[in-house]
Amino acid sequence: MGIKSIIFIIFWGLLSCSSVAGNYVIHAGTLLDVKSLTQLNNYSILIKDNQIIAVTKGFVEAQDDQQLIDLKTHTVMPGLMDMHVHLSGEINKTSYSEKFFMNESDAALRSVVFASKTLNAGFTTVRDLGDFFRGVPVALRKAIEKGYIQGPRIYAAGKSIATTGGHADPTNGVKLDMMADPGPLQGVINGADDARKAVRQRYKEGADLIKLTVTGGVLSLAKNGSNPQFTFDELQAVVTTAKDYGFTVTVHAHGAEGMKRAIQAGVDSIEHGTYMDAEVIRLMKKNKVYFVPTITAGKWVAEKAAIAGYYPEVVRPKAAAIGPKIHDTFANAYKKGVMIAFGTDAGVFPHGLNAREFEYMVSAGMPAFEAIQSATLNAAKLLRIDNILGSIDNGKLADIVAVEGDPLADIRLMQQISFVMKDGEIIKQ
Known part of the structure; x- marks a missing residue:
C-alpha cells in the first residue's frame, strides 16, 4: 500500500x-x-x-x-449490537494467502472501512471475536474511542485461544518448516499452565474478553470441523483465570461434546452451536449461557462451498456440511427457551451485511420484536453493559x-x- x-x-x-x-x-x-x-x-x-x-x-x-x-x-x-464480528479481515478466495503479503498496518487501515460499514448499517456496538491480524481490533477500538475514526464501540477478544492444530492455531495448513510451535503468546495452549498464561497475555495486550475455539471449525485448514479440542482442565483454567481478570468467556463450538465441557467449566456464551443437542440445551438453560447463532455465516459458507476454488479443498466439505445446519439449530434452541444474543460472524461474509441475520432469525420462528431485542437489550446483558446501553x-x-x-x-x-x-x-x- x-x-x-x-x-x-x-x-x-x-x-x-x-x-x-x-x-x-x-x-x-x-x-x-x-x-x-x-x-x-x-x-x-x-x-x-x-x-x-x-x-x-x-x-x-x-x-x-x-x-x-x-x-x-x-x-x-x-443502537444495534452484533456479538460476533471480525473487523480485521474478510474471508474470500484470496484471504488465506493474505498473511504472506499484508502487514498488520495494512490490515489496520483496511479495518477502518469495515468499521465504517458496520456502523452505518446501524450496529453501534460489536464484540470482535478474534483477529485475523494480531493486535488490529484492539488498535481499532482505541482509535475509535479517541475519535480519530468512526466505528462501532468495540469489545475485543484479541487473539482467539486454541490448542495445537485446533481451530485458530495460526500455523495450520502451512508447510512443516513454517509451522514452528506456537504457544500462549500466539494464542495456542496445551495444558492448564499454558491456558492461564494465554489469558494473562490477552489481558496484557488490552483485550476486553476471552474467546476460545473449543471444537474444530469450518474455515480452518484442518480436517475436523466439530471435534472437542480442549480438555476440561484446560477450560477450567481459562475460565477461573478469566474471572480473576474480570473477563467474560465465549466459545466457538460446533460439536456437542465441546459445548458440554465449556458450559460445565463456566463460560458465558456459545457461538454457532451447530450440533447442539438436548443435553447442551438443558445445560445452557440451567447455567444461563447465551447462544450467539451466526446463521448468516452458516448460509454464506454453504453457498460458497459449492464454488470450486473459493475455499481450500480441506474447507469445502466442512462448509457444505456444517453451514446449512445452523438455521435449524437456532430454530430448535429458540423454541426450547435458550437465551439468544444477536451475532453474525461478519468477516466470514462482507461487513455491513450484518442485518441479514434478522431475516433468518424470523424465518426460523423468532418474532421480529424478539429478534430486535436480541440485538439490543439481550446483547447488552451479555456484555454486562445493560445499565448504560441496550x-x-x-x-x-x-x-x-x-x-x-x-x-x-x-x-x-x-x-x-x-x-x-x-x-x-x-x-x-
Missing part, C-alpha cells in the same frame, strides 16, 4: 465524521421499548451531549439550543437507530437503516 493510499484512507475517515455530540430532540413516530416489547407511538427523545435525558409522550418542541430530528415516519430503536431510557448513552416504515411487519427493513446516532453523535441521517 502506497503512502497516497494511506493518506486517502485516513482523510476519508476524518471527513466521514459528520457531527459532534450536542443537544437534540428526536420526534419518533414509533419507538420500540425493547424491555417490554411494546410499540410506543409519537414520542420525543431528548439528548444532551452523549446521554438520553428524557423520553416523553408527545412531540416536544425543540428549544433554541436544541436541534430537531424529525423521525415521525420512522421506527426508532436502540434500551432507550433516561440516563443511558445516546445510541439510537431508525428505519423508515415498520420492521415488525417486514423485518427486511432492518437492512435499510436510515438514521444512526452513536454516543450522541449523528453518524447517518
